[in-house]
Every structure is written in structure tokens, then in C-alpha cells.
Amino acid sequence: MPMKGKFPLRRTLRYLERGNVYLRDTVKIVTINYNTLGETHKGARDFVFYNLPQLQYKNQNVQMQTFKNLTPSPFIRCFLNDGDEVLIDIDSKSNTSILEHVKKLLGKSEDILSAERKAREKKTNPANFGREFARECICQVPGQVPCPSVVPLPKN
Amino acid sequence: MFQAFKTSLCRFIPQCTNEPVLQTGCVYQTVRWRKRRTDPIAKSKIGRVRVPTPIDPAEYKFSLEKWDEYNILINAIRSHCIQDHRRKNKETAAGVSLEEQSRKDEEEWQKLLLWNTEENAKTRQLREARLREEAKREEEEKLQALIQIEKEEAAWLAELEELVKKEKEASKSYITLENLDENIEAALAEEKSYLFGIDKNGKFTLPENTAWTELKERLEQKERQQNEPQEKTETA
Numbered sequence: 076m077p078m079k080g081k082f083p084l085r086r087t088l089r090y091l092e093r094g095n096v097y098l099r100d101t102v103k104i105v106t107i108n109y110n111t112l113g114e115t116h117k118g119a120r121d122f123v124f125y126n127l128p129q130l131q132y133k134n135q136n137v138q139m140q141t142f143k144n145l146t147p148s149p150f151i152r153c154f155l156n157d158g159d160e161v162l163i164d165i166d167s168k169s170n171t172s173i174l175e176h177v178k179k180l181l182g183k184s185e186d187i188l189s190a191e192r193k194a195r196e197k198k199t200n201p202a203n204f205g206r207e208f209a210r211e212c213i214c215q216v217p218g219q220v221p222c223p224s225v226v227p228l229p230k231n
Numbered sequence: 232m233f234q235a236f237k238t239s240l241c242r243f244i245p246q247c248t249n250e251p252v253l254q255t256g257c258v259y260q261t262v263r264w265r266k267r268r269t270d271p272i273a274k275s276k277i278g279r280v281r282v283p284t285p286i287d288p289a290e291y292k293f294s295l296e297k298w299d300e301y302n303i304l305i306n307a308i309r310s311h312c313i314q315d316h317r318r319k320n321k322e323t324a325a326g327v328s329l330e331e332q333s334r335k336d337e338e339e340w341q342k343l344l345l346w347n348t349e350e351n352a353k354t355r356q357l358r359e360a361r362l363r364e365e366a367k368r369e370e371e372e373k374l375q376a377l378i379q380i381e382k383e384e385a386a387w388l389a390e391l392e393e394l395v396k397k398e399k400e401a402s403k404s405y406i407t408l409e410n411l412d413e414n415i416e417a418a419l420a421e422e423k424s425y426l427f428g429i430d431k432n433g434k435f436t437l438p439e440n441t442a443w444t445e446l447k448e449r450l451e452q453k454e455r456q457q458n459e460p461q462e463k464t465e466t467a
Contacts, residue, residue, distance in 0.1 A: 115358075148358060163347065164354040167361070180347050 085128045094129025096174065097183045101156040104138045105130075109149040114167075119149035121170035130177075153181060 084090050098105075107127070109119035123141055131139050151163040151173070161180065165173050183191075197203060204210055214222035322328050327335075406414045421442045428436040435450060437443055 115361075161344070161347065162351065164351040164358075166354050166358045168354070176347075176350065180343050 082124070085125070091129055091132040094126075094133045096130055096133060096178045097188060098130075098134045098137055098181050099183055101159075102134075102137055102153055102181050103156060104140070104154040106140045106142060106152045106154075107149070108142045108146050108152070109165075110144050110146075116149045118168045118170050118173055119165050122165070122173045126170055126174050151177070 078084075078086075080086065107119065107123055109123065110116045111120070127139060127141075131137070148164070148166045150165055153161040153163075155161065163173075163176060163180065165176075168176075198208060201209070204212055210216065212222065213219050220228070318329060423442040424438055427438055427443075430436070435446075437447060437450075
């Protein structure tokens with residue numbers, strides 16, 4: 076029942092649902108290097124603290140890893156499908172600008188998202204029958220004529 | 232007769248019945264399941280020997296061997312056709328062919344990568360400028376510190392020199408082995424009276440015409456120094 080941790084609002088569904096960055100399908104791993112001290116790393120720290128939970132919630136199949144106090148300047152390194160790497164320098168940037176950068180570079184564009192949404196609607200549409208949909212035949216709907224393979228149709 | 236309906240109450244329908252159960256709870260029996268295995272043979276069928284289905288041995292052998300192959304091929308062709316059909320539908324729906332779409336996507340991705348490198352370069356420049364500034368500031372501070380140290384050292388040396396000077400001047404009136412006899416004679420000749428008073432404030436009351444000339448001078452100087460700051464504060 077009680078809220079645990081530093082900023083427990085980050086653990087609420089309401090907060091997590093507000094994330095709007097959906098990474099591309101080719102992005103598999105996201106690593107963030109930053110330091111716990113230093114004015115230039117503040118943006119990176121804020122990004123990890125406030126925005127990373129939202130990002131991970133919306134991209135649950137992407138591995139996100141943080142590395143602390145290894146390098147003098149902060150950066151994000153993403154590993155893509157074919158072994159490609161993308162490096163984002165986030166020195167002295169605010170967390171909002173970092174998020175925008177990530178969204179522009181690695182995020183799915185609005186038209187792709189809308190197309191995916193349409194496809195999902197098609198799937199959830201109860202009027203569709205078939206192998207990839209919820210029901211294969213109307214005979215599976217309660218109250219309809221049963222499947223003729225099981226119960227022969229009346230002669231009339 | 233071949234289609235016999237048997238009604239029964241819903242709750243008495245056995246869960247593992249072979250007969251299909253309608254939504255209304257009726258048990259509907261069909262011809263196939265009329266005679267069980269354990270039922271006795273019909274009178275007309277006693278003594279009947281089944282004629283095995285005619286099989287051409289060459290055809291049979293061929294079928295057995297080639298059936299799998301045939302299935303594999305046919306299924307591959309079928310799935311290929313289905314995929315093709317689906318892809319064509321998608322393309323016509325999107326309005327753009329798949330190849331072109333993928334080419335466009337690739338172009339966009341390259342553009343974004345280029346933009347990313349440019350942004351990184353900008354950030355790098357900012358960072359380098361900042362680091363240069365910091366290095367400059369550090370250098371200046373170091374220089375200032377060195378200068379400060381030098382100054383302090385010089386001041387210290389000056390102080391020491393003054394002390395040495397003072398001592399040198401004072402040493403003129405030191406009693407050494409050479410002028411020991413003279414000084415003893417002088418001291419014996421002088422009449423220094425130690426009978427002088429000192430009041431609560433530490434002020435000496437020296438007797439007149441004494442040999443305490445140096446002490447008198449020092450005390451007068453001290454008085455003068457004390458009086459001067461008092462006057463200054465009064466005027467202020």
C-alpha cells in the first residue's frame with residue numbers, strides 16, 4: 076500500500092502510460108553511461124531517473140542498461156539488429172532534449188504508429204473471422220448455428 | 232428411425248458423452264454411432280468376408296515414397312502463393328510497393344544518422360570549448376597561487392632581514408668578551424637605583440636623575456603611542 080522509494084510516482088501505471096516514445100523494431104539494446112556527480116551529467120541523471128521507466132514500459136522487449144562512473148562524459152549507445160551501433164552524445168543536455176533526440180532518431184514515426192494501431196484494431200474487431208483473428212468461424216459464437224461438421228444442418 | 236432424438240434434462244447430460252449436445256440440452260444421435268463394436272453382427276452380414284481394396288503394388292510403392300516430397304512441394308508453393316497474395320494486398324492498401332517503401336525507409340534512416348552525427352559534433356564542440364575555458368581558468372589560478380607564494384616568501388624574507396637588522400643594531404650595545412671589562416667598570420660606576428614604584432596600571436614612577444635613561448625613553452614612546460590612537464578615536 077505505501078509508496079516506496081525516492082520518487083514513487085514513477086512506479087504508478089498512470090505515470091508509465093504517459094511515455095510516448097516507441098523505439099524501432101531494430102533497436103535491441105540501449106545502454107546509458109553517466110556519472111553520479113558533475114553538472115554536465117545532470118541531464119543524463121534526470122533522464123535515467125524520470126524518463127527511463129517510461130521508455131522501458133513502452134518497449135519491454137528492449138534491454139536497457141545503465142553504467143555509472145566509467146567515462147568522463149555521458150552518452151547513450153544503442154545496439155541494433157544487424158550489429159549496428161548508434162552513439163548519442165548527451166553532454167550538458169537536459170533530460171527533455173535527450174528524450175526528444177532519442178524519439179527523433181530511434182522512435183517510430185507517427186504514421187507507422189497509426190498503421191500499427193489500425194492493424195491492431197482490425198485484429199480486435201469482432202466482426203472479423205479467420206485464422207489470425209479471435210474466432211475462426213461464426214459457429215464459435217454462442218447463440219449462432221452450430222458447426223455443421225459437428226451438427227448437420229436441418230434438411231429444410 | 233435413423234435419426235433418433237433423445238431429450239434429457241441438462242444436468243443429467245454426462246460430460247464425456249460421444250453424442251453431440253445441442254444448446255437446448257437435447258442429445259442428438261446420428262446413424263454412425265448407432266451400432267457399437269460390442270453389438271452383435273446383423274443376420275445378413277454373418278459370414279461376410281471383406282474383400283480388401285485393390286492396390287497396385289507399383290503405384291503403392293511409388294506413392295509411399297513420393298507422398299512426402301509431393302506434400303512438401305505443394306505446401307511450399309501454397310504458402311508462397313498466400314504470402315504473395317497478402318503482400319500484394321498490403322502494397323495496394325499502402326499505395327506504395329514494398330521495395331520502394333524499404334528503400335525510402337533506408338534513406339530516412341541514413342538521414343537521421345547523419346543528423347545524429349551533426350548533433351554529436353555540435354555537442355562535442357561545446358564540450359571542448361568548455362574544457363578549454365576550464366583549463367585556462369585553472370592555469371590562471373595556478374599562476375596566481377604561485378605569485379601569492381612568491382609574495383609571501385618575499386614578505387617573510389623581508390621580515391627576517393628586518394629582524395636581522397634590528398639584531399645587528401642591537402648587537403652594537405651587546406656586551407662581548409672584548410668590552411666586558413669596560414662594561415663592568417661602567418656598571419660599577421653607575422648608580423642605578425632599583426627603588427622605583429609601580430602603580431596598579433603598570434606605570435612606573437622613576438626617581439629623578441636616574442641611570443634608567445633607556446627605560447625612560449621606551450616608556451615615553453609607549454605613552455605617546457597609546458595617546459595617539461586615543462586622540463584619533465576622539466576626533467573621529
